Amino acid sequence: MSVILTLLAALIASGACAYHRSSLRTWAIVTIVATLVVGLLAHAPWTTAILLIVELAIALPLLLVDFRRKQISLPLLKLFARVTPKLSETEQTALEAGTVGFEGELFSGKPDWHELLKQPKPELSVEEQAFMDGPVEELCGMIDDWQITHELADLPPDVWDFIKKNRFFGMIIPKQYGGLQFSALAHSAVLQKLSTMSATVSSTVAVPNSLGPAELLLHYGSEEQKNHYLPRLAVGEEIPCFALTGPYAGSDATSIPDVGIVCRQVVDGAETLGIRLTFDKRYITLAPVATVVGLAFRMYDPEHLLGDKEDLGITLALLPRSTPGLEIGRRHFPLNIPFQNGPIRGKDVFAPLSVLIGGPQMAGHGWRMLVECLSVGRAISLPSNATGGMRASALATGAYARMRKQFGLAVARFEGVEEALARIGGLTYATAALSRATAAAVDRGEKPAVPSAIAKYHATEWARQIASDTMDVHGGKAVQLGPKNYAGRGWASVPIAITVEGANIMTRSLMIFGQGAIRCHPYVLKEMQALSIADRGEQLKTFDRLLFGHIGFGISNAVRSFAMGLSGARIGETAGDNYTRRYYRKLDRYSAALALCADVFMGVLGGKLKFKEKLSARLGDVLSYLYIASSMLKQYEDNGRPEADRPFLAWGFHECMWLIQNALDGAIRNFPVRPVAWLLRALVFPLGRREVPPSDRLGRRVAALLTAPNEALDRLTDWVYTTPTANNTIGRMKALLPDVIAAEPVDRKFGKALKAGQFSSHDYLGQLAEAQQAGVISEAEAELLRRVREGVFEFISVDDFDTDELRAFKTRADAA
Numbered sequence: 001m002s003v004i005l006t007l008l009a010a011l012i013a014s015g016a017c018a019y020h021r022s023s024l025r026t027w028a029i030v031t032i033v034a035t036l037v038v039g040l041l042a043h044a045p046w047t048t049a050i051l052l053i054v055e056l057a058i059a060l061p062l063l064l065v066d067f068r069r070k071q072i073s074l075p076l077l078k079l080f081a082r083v084t085p086k087l088s089e090t091e092q093t094a095l096e097a098g099t100v101g102f103e104g105e106l107f108s109g110k111p112d113w114h115e116l117l118k119q120p121k122p123e124l125s126v127e128e129q130a131f132m133d134g135p136v137e138e139l140c141g142m143i144d145d146w147q148i149t150h151e152l153a154d155l156p157p158d159v160w161d162f163i164k165k166n167r168f169f170g171m172i173i174p175k176q177y178g179g180l181q182f183s184a185l186a187h188s189a190v191l192q193k194l195s196t197m198s199a200t201v202s203s204t205v206a207v208p209n210s211l212g213p214a215e216l217l218l219h220y221g222s223e224e225q226k227n228h229y230l231p232r233l234a235v236g237e238e239i240p241c242f243a244l245t246g247p248y249a250g251s252d253a254t255s256i257p258d259v260g261i262v263c264r265q266v267v268d269g270a271e272t273l274g275i276r277l278t279f280d281k282r283y284i285t286l287a288p289v290a291t292v293v294g295l296a297f298r299m300y301d302p303e304h305l306l307g308d309k310e311d312l313g314i315t316l317a318l319l320p321r322s323t324p325g326l327e328i329g330r331r332h333f334p335l336n337i338p339f340q341n342g343p344i345r346g347k348d349v350f351a352p353l354s355v356l357i358g359g360p361q362m363a364g365h366g367w368r369m370l371v372e373c374l375s376v377g378r379a380i381s382l383p384s385n386a387t388g389g390m391r392a393s394a395l396a397t398g399a400y401a402r403m404r405k406q407f408g409l410a411v412a413r414f415e416g417v418e419e420a421l422a423r424i425g426g427l428t429y430a431t432a433a434l435s436r437a438t439a440a441a442v443d444r445g446e447k448p449a450v451p452s453a454i455a456k457y458h459a460t461e462w463a464r465q466i467a468s469d470t471m472d473v474h475g476g477k478a479v480q481l482g483p484k485n486y487a488g489r490g491w492a493s494v495p496i497a498i499t500v501e502g503a504n505i506m507t508r509s510l511m512i513f514g515q516g517a518i519r520c521h522p523y524v525l526k527e528m529q530a531l532s533i534a535d536r537g538e539q540l541k542t543f544d545r546l547l548f549g550h551i552g553f554g555i556s557n558a559v560r561s562f563a564m565g566l567s568g569a570r571i572g573e574t575a576g577d578n579y580t581r582r583y584y585r586k587l588d589r590y591s592a593a594l595a596l597c598a599d600v601f602m603g604v605l606g607g608k609l610k611f612k613e614k615l616s617a618r619l620g621d622v623l624s625y626l627y628i629a630s631s632m633l634k635q636y637e638d639n640g641r642p643e644a645d646r647p648f649l650a651w652g653f654h655e656c657m658w659l660i661q662n663a664l665d666g667a668i669r670n671f672p673v674r675p676v677a678w679l680l681r682a683l684v685f686p687l688g689r690r691e692v693p694p695s696d697r698l699g700r701r702v703a704a705l706l707t708a709p710n711e712a713l714d715r716l717t718d719w720v721y722t723t724p725t726a727n728n729t730i731g732r733m734k735a736l737l738p739d740v741i742a743a744e745p746v747d748r749k750f751g752k753a754l755k756a757g758q759f760s761s762h763d764y765l766g767q768l769a770e771a772q773q774a775g776v777i778s779e780a781e782a783e784l785l786r787r788v789r790e791g792v793f794e795f796i797s798v799d800d801f802d803t804d805e806l807r808a809f810k811t812r813a814d815a816a
Contacts, residue, residue, distance in 0.1 A: 002042035009038035010051055018559040021110065024552065028059035062548070073544035080543070081531055083606055098375050098449025100520055101441050106587075106626045107520035109557040109595035113575035113584055116630060121638040122440040128186035132719075135166040136193050140721040140728070145198040146483040153338040155204060163201075164236025169208040172215060177230035184376075184442035188384040188435060192719040195388030197728070199493040202385050203339040207285045208233065210377035211370070211501075213240040213294045213318055213357075220358040220369050225318070229292065242294035243281035243344045244370070250503070253314075254367060258297040260315065262305050265350050273305060274352040275317070280345050283500070287342040288331050293319045295344075296370065299363050306360060313364035316357045325349035337493045372447060374501075379438040379452035382497050386463035387435040388719065389490050390428040392730055393470045395717040396486060397424055398706030399733040401473055403740050403792045408751065410744075411473070412707045415696070420469040422699030425706050426651030427462045429716060430628050433652075435459060437631035450516045454624045457507045460497040467491045482799025486729050509613040512620030517598050520623075523550040524602065550599075557596040558683050564589035565686040577641060580633060583653055587629055590660050593684045594622045597667060600680060604673055615670060621663035625656040632656075644712040647701040654694045661691040709738055729795065736791045743788040746781045764789065 013034035017027040032055055039048025062068055105111040124132065142159055155163075163169065171187050173179025182190075187209055195202035208214060214233050217226055232238040249256040258279035264271050279297055287293070299315040301307065319326055329343035353360045357369070401412035401421060411417045438455040441448040470487050471478045478487040498504045502511065518525050527546045533539035564572070569582070569589040576584045598619060601609055609616060629652075636642075636649050664684055671677040694702075705712050721728060724735040750771055753759070759770040765786070772782040 002039075002044035003047045005042045006035060006039040006044045006047045006051060010035045010055070015559050015563070018552075018556045019563055021552065021556045024059075024062055024548070028055070028063065031055055032059075065544075068548075069540055069544045073547055074540060076547060077540060077543045080527065084528060084531065098372070098447040098515075098519065101444075101446045101448055101451065102630065103448075103450050103454075103516065103623065103627055104520045104522070106591050106623060106630065107516065107595055107598070108522055109553070109560055109592040111587065111591050111630075116634055117575060117637055119440065119444070119634070122185045122436055122443065124186055124189060125183070128182055128189070131180070131182075131186070132189055132193065135162075135168075136190055137721070137723065139163065139166070139168070139201075140193060140197045141723065141725050143194075143197040143201055144483075144727050145200070145489060148198055148200050149336060149338055149489055150481075153333075154340070155201065159201070160236075163205060167234055167236075168205045169236050169239075170214075170234030171209045172218070173230050173234045174218075177226065178234040179230070180234075184380055184439040185436070188380050188387075188439040189719050191381065191384035192388030192391065192435075193721055195385040196392035196720045196730070199337050199385065199389070199489060199496075200339045202388065203285065203337075206381040206385060207242075208240050210381040211374050212242040212377075213292060215373050215377065216242075216294065216316060216357050216369060217318075219373060220316075220362055220365075222359050225357065229318070233292075238291045239286055239289050240292050240294065241284050241286040241290035241344075242296075243279070243284045243287070244296045245283050246279070246281050253296070253370070256296060256298060256314070258295075260297045260299045260317070262299070262301040262303065262312075262353075263350075264305070267350070267352070272352050274350055275299065275355075277317075277349040277351060278347050279349075280343075282343040283332065283341060284344050285339060285341050287328050287344050288340045290328065291321045293321065293326065293328075293344060294357070295319055296366055306363065309364075314366035314370075315363045316366040316369055317351065317355045318357055319349075319351060319355055323349060323351055334496050335492050337489065337496060371449070375447045375449040375452040376442055378456045378501050379442055379448050382501055383431075383435040383438060383455040383459040386459040386497055387428075387431050389493075390424075390431055390463055390466045391717045391720045393466050393487070393490065394424050394428045394706055395713070395720055395722070395734060396730045397421065397470050397473050398703075398713070399730075399737045399740075400477070400795065401703075402707040402737065403733070404477075404796055410707075412703065417473055418700055418703040419696075420473050421703035421706050422651060422694065424466050424469050425648055425702040425716065426655055426694065426699075427466055429645075429648035430632055430652035430656070431459050431462050432716065432718075433631040433635040434628050436635060437627075450512065450519060450623075451627060453502070453507050453511045453515070454627050456501060457504050457512065458624055458628060460494070461504060464494045464498060467494045477796060477798055480798040480800075482801070484729065484794075484797060484799050508620055509617045512624060513598075513616045514610070514620075516620065516623050517602060517616075521595075521598065523553060554596065554599045557592045557599070560592035561589065561596050562683045562686055564592065565684060568687070568690065576633070579641075579646065580636065580649075583629070583633060586657055587626060587633075590622065590657070590664075591626060593664055594619065594626065596683060597622075597664065597680060600676060601667075601671070604676055615667055618663040618667040618670075622660050622667075625660045625663070629653055629656040639715065642712065642715070644705075644710060645715065647698060647705060648712060648716060651694045651698055651702050654692070654698070657691045658693045661689050665689060708741060709734075732791075733795055736788070736795075739784065739788050740792065743784050746777055746785055749781075750777055750785065 010031055013031045014027065017030055022030070032052060035048060035051045035055065039045070039051070061072065102116050105115060139162055142162060148155055167180050170179035171182045171190065173181065175181045191202050191206050194205055214230065217229055229238060233240055244253055246256060246258060260275035260277045263276050264273055277297060279295060295317045296314060299312040301310055301312055304310070321328065325346050326349055327345045329345060332341045334341055356363055398421060401417055402410050404411045412421065434455050438448055438451050441451055467490050471491050474487055478485060481488050523546050527543065527550065530539055530543045530546060533542060569585040572585055572588060574581060574584040574588060601615060601619065605612060632649055632652050636645060639645065668677050668680050668684065671680070722731045722734050724731040753771055753776045754767060758774060758776070759767045761767050761770055768782045768785060771777050772779055
């Protein structure tokens, strides 16, 4: 027994030091003292002596820094240099392009929650709120999505003019150039509100404010280019597009076959140095109406007119539409959502070097320019459009489920519908927090490469789930297209968002963990960079410091993961109040588990992990759900910890924890080195998998919030256009909902009398008149039932058409 006590003392002391990330010196002192004291008290001199010898044998070589560097770190440095895969120039550029924000804390295994919570609450400025209440509200009132999608296949002229006049295309352009110079949060808010009325309008506004000529000019353009283009772009005098994707290079943008050859050509009688461009691009949004085309191509200088290098690399140019030989093709038709989109081609198109964004000195820097700007655009456009659609779906589906009756009951009371409503409410809350967090990161000056990939992937994937649930709850109402259908086009548009700006399969499999593992890890990228230090002594010194910091980091995460797994994440100091503290502890636990698994996976598999995309995707899921759950908690704190929001927060949080557990389980279960997988399972799930999905009871509370007016629903559906205008069915539904709820007890009285056979009429209005005459209901109650029935009938009705109304204006025979 004395032997066991002594061993336990040594293990507990070492574990405590590892858990709290004490220094090596502190670990040695605490472990030796604990062993000595407990061993002597337990009367185990031989055990104590042996343990002390072992502990000293470990500690002394590590504490003697010169000895450690030469005998331990130097051989490991040589091994590390041999086995570390060399990063390509493309990968290196991508890794160095962005910045690391709070996602780095989540990868640390011990997040500093105070760092998150001290970030300022994202809020619109007075000017931005005025724009939301003025031009954005007015634009929403002008939108007739059926006219846009079915009748015109385009925005009507007055909408185009209003967008340009009110500088919707200039939200990211500084005021000195005539733009609005809005924050990323305001940019997101505008897109969210527009997307509640029309995916076509929101996409049209999003593109000039996302990755494109304006943003590229702001960061890299010459002063002459900025002064010429930015004022015109801000007021819509110039309409931009950006041509990157082609038939042979989509997500693999660095392999674009489009080329520009540096050459001389006589233009207007003068020999001009320029580039001869040949390119074929497709899926280019706004191309059919663009007046200026951003173009990505690979630039070559075979005659060495610019220098010694022949292959200059990916380069970006800005071509006026009037450029001879530039061909903008006919329109694509993306899933019946007719935002302007089409191909761009050109063969042997000559342009002077002045068309290069930033001038000739920026030749070959195009990939860096793209990846530095892409993270900002990806963080706003698609997540905002998805969030706006989800907010509108939450408001509309909750109201419809309360209004629509089957078997004498509102369909919201059916448990199957309740389950769908719970998903809609919980996922909308989570996505709104995610979208808000990434916009806030941009406003803090970050270039959130990893969070933007998380936001793009999960916002669009959850939008797909909510669109599916919305269709299910509405049933036939959502299937029949027409002016009364507010759900069908949303369902149709979801795959577009899934596909663009990096297909979701690629984003999940390659980008989130692929970039996050190296970019966010506190040691890996620094260790790789240490290999490039020219001074051998400095290289060894740096590598030694990083190596043993990394080893301590790994041991700490193993201990933290195991200890918090044993306790069910019920112990430890953390942030939050009595309600949310348990949530922060769970995130602490899974942050440690992620850091542990990432280290083990990278250490054992090395460069092969790059090709284990399913393993990378699962670890990326863990990082994603940690980030999303953190965003929800930050949103809850920023809103003043409203008790009314707790069902939304709880549902979203428990869903994230359930998904984290499944992702970790899947990664460990499929890890190819089985003994390592067994050890990982013991450390990560010492008591087995204990997380469960959100309960039915919790789902019922979420569904209830969606089906009645309340403050939590108002916050959830912020930035939804709710003015009850003729073109806004959702706004009119919201306006009618209080009457629907007020009419329910009256309807029960009326229904009870009807079942009792008190009325002779078979007509509803006649029955109401009899009920009023018999004193079953009052005159005011009868009027309420009449008004509600008339209003609800409008919302459950669907459209019908003559065949000629649905026919395209030309048949194939006519076209021939």
